[in-house]
Amino acid sequence: MDKEKELEMILDLVASKKYVELKEILKDMNEVDLADILNEIEAQTAVLLFRMLPKGLAVDVFAHLTIERQKEIINVITDKELKYIVEELYFDDMIDLLEEMPANVVNKILLQSNKDERDLINQFLKYPEDSAGSIMTIEYVDLKKKMTVKEALQHIKETGLTKETVYTCYVTDENRKLEGIISLRKLVTSDLDQIIEDIMERDVIYVNTHDDQETVANIFRKYGFLALPVVDNENRLTGIITVDDIMDVMEQEATEDFQKMAAMAPSDEAYLESSVFELARHRIFWLLILMVSATISGSIISGAEEVLTAMIVLNSFIPMLMDTAGNSGSQSSTLVIRGLATGEIEMGDFLKVLWKEFRISIVVGIVLAFVNFLRLYYLVKIDFNIALLVSLTLIVTIVISKLLGGTLPLVAKKFKIDPAIMAGPLITTIADATSLTIYFYFAKLILHI
């Protein structure tokens, strides 16, 4: 791949100390690719290369480095260099940085900022994790409604390079209340003497600092926005969220749901970068809970000892019944949990989901029971009554598992428990126990044990 060649070439130039040539190459590179390289190579070379970057690029690269590397760089650069980074870093990246750094580094950073900045930083650090406030930034283009298009464009020309985005501009009054928005597309396609007020959009969609980032992501996706304004409880514009940060949120939220549904504590650290103990710790809690709760199924089996000793063959259908119950249930819970996450399914859809899952489970149950009966009776040539027992159990089990799987996430949400945590790992255990209870109940009934 070109990237490996590029890295090799850079390391060669470092080794032969061709710094002029090196500088020339580095300055035209993409900041994300550069950060990838600096993250990969050894610390000393990384710092060396970092200091060769033009100032502006250095800040962009810095924002993409791993926490470890950022720490190392902060520890060796001069106060002047650090001050530049602190000043130029976008506010959301700065907050991310401060949240991750150890106290001594945080102090070093805060020393480079003035009192107003420190107050603002403290305010931002207080927003709840995963709230709109915690991911917004303050570098937006602020216009006034009496400006002409020409004045607005001039304002953007002067300040645009320091803004996180210039593509959506925000029109505020003297109290920072949001009066409208206008896109740069609208500005560059309008006549220069038009007044902002006359061409801005007034029907602005915005979020509150305390709204959940998942809600924010769903708004972005629904409307296809590039940026979204964030207001405080007094409806004053306090920041904006841009689409590039939202893509990270979408990925992170989906990954966390995957983890929760596979019975793990959610983590936003990358797999390959997490330590073994960290990963083990995230997995043990739920495995323990599920291990202990699986003993319920165990005691249902113990309780049916007489049935099983009377007819030991019944034992061999247990895995199939338990697996099918668990799979049926998690099919339903997965769709509903995902629907809740993307905003497609809402609390009000409880009865709709229940009725839908009921009908689906009847269809699925009958098909599976039918196939199972044919297989057992004609292929395996098992006793008719036993084939009937297993098939009937299948239908009832599938119906109950699917109803539980479909509704449990909604019940969890109702009680403000995370649907993915509640319904993901637990549905299998619940479905297992249910299937066994039904099985042994039917066994006594049909086989007269």
Add this chain to the structure above:
Amino acid sequence: MDKEKELEMILDLVASKKYVELKEILKDMNEVDLADILNEIEAQTAVLLFRMLPKGLAVDVFAHLTIERQKEIINVITDKELKYIVEELYFDDMIDLLEEMPANVVNKILLQSNKDERDLINQFLKYPEDSAGSIMTIEYVDLKKKMTVKEALQHIKETGLTKETVYTCYVTDENRKLEGIISLRKLVTSDLDQIIEDIMERDVIYVNTHDDQETVANIFRKYGFLALPVVDNENRLTGIITVDDIMDVMEQEATEDFQKMAAMAPSDEAYLESSVFELARHRIFWLLILMVSATISGSIISGAEEVLTAMIVLNSFIPMLMDTAGNSGSQSSTLVIRGLATGEIEMGDFLKVLWKEFRISIVVGIVLAFVNFLRLYYLVKIDFNIALLVSLTLIVTIVISKLLGGTLPLVAKKFKIDPAIMAGPLITTIADATSLTIYFYFAKLILHI
């Protein structure tokens, strides 16, 4: 909520035939909100409202309607109205439309386009599903390198409103080869007499028409792009993909992985809008496969009949062992499948994953076995040998399940099978069978049955 009030108000105005007032309200509304309303109300009113919209807005709203509603509208509007929609719709929306409509509607639409357009449409319809080509659009801003900033801005002013985005502009030569890109931010912050060539970015990241949309999404996320150029095999610029479409792709790809890992055929239709039979059909196939493959576990149990009759208590640990095995395995497979999807884990990481999962599984296995032993021996007061047997089985089972779970997705990918399909549903079944085999083997060894 305001939205319900808004809908009520609109329906009131329709009922009282206050069309002038209605038009005034509709024209300032957001296209996505309008489409939501038109999708919800009855067809006749929807068509009535649709025809009241200003032409430009009508096209934007049309792109967000459900397929059903689009069909109904196409069937009643005049050829002239349809022609306008066909001309103004972004090319990617047009392709989506044609892919979903029945043949007679497709013909009606194609009648409104000229031969060149039809050729282009046919070319686009041929791109593989989920490829970059299938989601790109052709409405981009095309600049030449000799233009000045002033000329470029004038060009954008004249053509910008018909482009999907104006925020990234593409510089091509006479053979449509991509020479560079320049952002509108750069243009509006540069002096008017600068030459594009001197300020454009030459290190352009692009994708090929046949690249997978998941790869495209990962590039967007990694670099935080707003748009990405798509080139053909001759490196000619054939289209662009914008970030709003990529957010849909990200959501769709994650949803599909959720579905596959919960043993369902993937579907990009919304849950509440899919029919019962459609949903049932997507679930039955994998349930059947897994039901039949679970009989392997069943026959392992049957094969251990002598062990189980000799010591019926062993039966009651089966659910716990099977569940823990399944859960351990799917924890690992989930993380690896997700890592593969987001591009964090690659094929080359096989040994890293194996080694990591081995160490994690040792930690997890020992903790679980220890807790389990204490519980069985001291709390349940079970025979020492049996407590030992169950705990040893746990450790070995967890190690094997995690190694399988971690590596199976990579093996699947190696053989070009979808990791989520291969490893998601199957890991539980495989882990089940493994755990039972180990259990009975150890039982014979330790209990001398």
